[in-house]
Amino acid sequence: MLIAKAIDDGFLAGQPFAGFAWLAAMAGLWIVSAFGTRQVYPWLILSVEPLRDSMVRAVITASLHRAMRGERDVTGSSVSQITEQVEAVRVLLSTMLRNMRQVVAAGLAALAGLAVLSTTLAAIVSGFVVLAMTLFVVVLRSLFLRYRVVVLRSEQVGNVAAPIVSGIRDVATQAAEPRAAADVADAIEEQAEALRGFARTRVLRLLVVTLGVHLPLISLLALAPWLLSSQILTTGALAGGVIYIAGGLQSAVMFLVNAGSTLLVSLGVVLDRLAEVCADEPSTTPARSSASPLDGYNMRLQRVTFGYSQHARPVVHDLSIDVPEGTHLAVVGPSGAGKSTLANLLAGLTEPQHGQILLDGGELGRIDEQQLRREIALIPQDAYVFAGTVRENLTYLRPDATAEALDDAVAAVGAGETLARLGGYEATIPAGGEGLSPAERQLIALARVHLCPARIVILDEATCHLDPAAEALAEHGFARRPGTMIVIAHRISSAERADRILLFSGTTPEVGTHDELLARSELYAELVGYWHDEHQARHTDEVEPEASPHP
Numbered sequence: 001m002l003i004a005k006a007i008d009d010g011f012l013a014g015q016p017f018a019g020f021a022w023l024a025a026m027a028g029l030w031i032v033s034a035f036g037t038r039q040v041y042p043w044l045i046l047s048v049e050p051l052r053d054s055m056v057r058a059v060i061t062a063s064l065h066r067a068m069r070g071e072r073d074v075t076g077s078s079v080s081q082i083t084e085q086v087e088a089v090r091v092l093l094s095t096m097l098r099n100m101r102q103v104v105a106a107g108l109a110a111l112a113g114l115a116v117l118s119t120t121l122a123a124i125v126s127g128f129v130v131l132a133m134t135l136f137v138v139v140l141r142s143l144f145l146r147y148r149v150v151v152l153r154s155e156q157v158g159n160v161a162a163p164i165v166s167g168i169r170d171v172a173t174q175a176a177e178p179r180a181a182a183d184v185a186d187a188i189e190e191q192a193e194a195l196r197g198f199a200r201t202r203v204l205r206l207l208v209v210t211l212g213v214h215l216p217l218i219s220l221l222a223l224a225p226w227l228l229s230s231q232i233l234t235t236g237a238l239a240g241g242v243i244y245i246a247g248g249l250q251s252a253v254m255f256l257v258n259a260g261s262t263l264l265v266s267l268g269v270v271l272d273r274l275a276e277v278c279a280d281e282p283s284t285t286p287a288r289s290s291a292s293p294l295d296g297y298n299m300r301l302q303r304v305t306f307g308y309s310q311h312a313r314p315v316v317h318d319l320s321i322d323v324p325e326g327t328h329l330a331v332v333g334p335s336g337a338g339k340s341t342l343a344n345l346l347a348g349l350t351e352p353q354h355g356q357i358l359l360d361g362g363e364l365g366r367i368d369e370q371q372l373r374r375e376i377a378l379i380p381q382d383a384y385v386f387a388g389t390v391r392e393n394l395t396y397l398r399p400d401a402t403a404e405a406l407d408d409a410v411a412a413v414g415a416g417e418t419l420a421r422l423g424g425y426e427a428t429i430p431a432g433g434e435g436l437s438p439a440e441r442q443l444i445a446l447a448r449v450h451l452c453p454a455r456i457v458i459l460d461e462a463t464c465h466l467d468p469a470a471e472a473l474a475e476h477g478f479a480r481r482p483g484t485m486i487v488i489a490h491r492i493s494s495a496e497r498a499d500r501i502l503l504f505s506g507t508t509p510e511v512g513t514h515d516e517l518l519a520r521s522e523l524y525a526e527l528v529g530y531w532h533d534e535h536q537a538r539h540t541d542e543v544e545p546e547a548s549p550h551p
């Protein structure tokens with residue numbers, strides 16, 4: 001409008017100073033607009049950054065809850081991909097907020113300016129814009145669906161590739177690279193197909209631009225001789241109209257269409273995906289009671305049944321067993337029998353579907369969560385070592401441990417050499433325990449739990465990376481520690497060291513000493529026979545057989 005004024009009332013009217021004055025007014029408005037834009041940044045930081053932090057927190061919390069429930073699709077790679085998507089949301093949102101206001105304002109100003117120049121012109125152009133926006137909404141919906149498939153397929157690529165990367169040695173020793181590569185290639189091809197589908201649909205955005213910008217502009221130019229001759233528009237108004245359409249309106253429509261088909265669609269899909277991931281099933285567990293000290297640590301399983309879904313065959317079926325305080329119990333059974341599942345149930349990480357697990361006469365599920373974690377410690381096969389000093393790692397569960405208690409715990413599990421190699425208690429362990437062997441990680445985790453106040457310790461193949469002598473040393477260290485020890489046995493020697501053995505095959509559990517079970521259980525004799533055969537076979541390597549054979 002200011003340009004039209006500059007031309008009509010200024011330069012064409014022979015008043016160049018008035019023309020320049022209108023142009024100066026326009027420059028003034030730009031300066032005001034630049035100042036407004038500057039004010040937007042602090043506001044952006046204040047709104048977008050906390051949003052990102054809360055989304056990352058929500059994703060990690062929901063993933064941890066799902067992992068604790070034993071859901072299999074929660075892998076490190078899937079969680080990291082989803083947190084990357086949060087990062088994408090942050091970038092997308094700030095880009096949208098930064099540009100949206102400016103461009104939408106420019107578009108609306110263009111339409112308002114056109115209306116001031118000529119209502120007929122504004123009505124025609126608005127008609128085209130409305131048609132273009134209607135088409136755009138339809139295109140957006142289809143883009144959203146296609147991009148959702150792209151995101152799911154890329155998560156799938158990560159899920160397929162991650163186990164291959166972590167098991168790369170196994171892949172290499174079996175010369176299975178072509179097979180592993182084919183698995184990833186299939187996932188990548190599916191992702192590529194999804195991307196092609198998305199790209200095909202994105203082409204439709206050109207139609208929207210043509211309808212919203214090019215057609216009004218062409219119409220205006222084609223009708224220009226008639227509009228001027230019939231004095232519907234002046235020359236200045238025509239120039240202003242062209243500038244409004246080719247400038248403000250075009251940039252607004254192009255931004256909406258381009259940003260919408262990328263930023264808006266990504267934002268919608270990513271938020272939708274985050275909502276799915278963060279949708280945590282409401283807990284069916286009754287509220288845990290407040291912490292009250294336990295008098296004793298006798299455990300009792302009463303007709304416990306658990307399966308990974310309501311319809312799947314239960315992994316633990318109608319299991320009843322007493323584990324009195326101070327017991328050293330070994331759990332043995334064929335691979336896949338459900339020993340780790342049982343360990344999770346005993347640690348209160350998983351709730352039984354039927355039956356009860358009692359600790360000190362009260363239901364495990366009703367004990368305050370924090371208290372439960374203090375009373376029962378479980379060390380899984382894959383020990384977790386976090387970034388920090390060795391001391392911080394060891395005293396994590398007992399920050400007030402004395403120097404003497406710390407030394408005792410390290411000596412008890414045989415972690416002295418590892419401690420020396422790492423450079424003592426103040427040595428730093430990098431994130432993810434990089435540079436530590438699996439056995440060293442296990443020793444750190446064992447010493448940490450040995451030091452902690454828990455009265456019930458569950459070792460779920462927690463010594464599987466140690467050699468038999470180191471394993472025996474660690475288990476003896478735990479046996480001397482007051483309290484109950486439950487060992488999911490990795491080697492037959494672990495079972496032989498226990499007071500009692502639970503032979504666990506899901507449906508027909510039996511309890512006894514090594515000799516008792518050997519005498520009365522065919523399955524146990526078979527397992528022991530298998531372990532001994534294995535032992536003979538590996539004798540030359542001086543490696544003991546493992547206690548989870550595939551029968």
Ligand SMILES: Nc1ncnc2c1ncn2[C@@H]1O[C@H](COP(=O)(O)OP(=O)(O)OP(=O)(O)O)[C@@H](O)[C@H]1O
Pocket residue numbers: 069070071072308315333334335336337338339340341342548
């Ligand atoms: N998160 C899960 N979702 C579904 N099924 C599972 C899950 N975890 C384990 N299972 C299944 O439950 C059964 C018991 O598994 P579990 O790991 O408890 O056995 P295990 O005796 O510890 O085996 P292993 O000795 O090989 O470690 C197996 O059939 C396994 O496939």
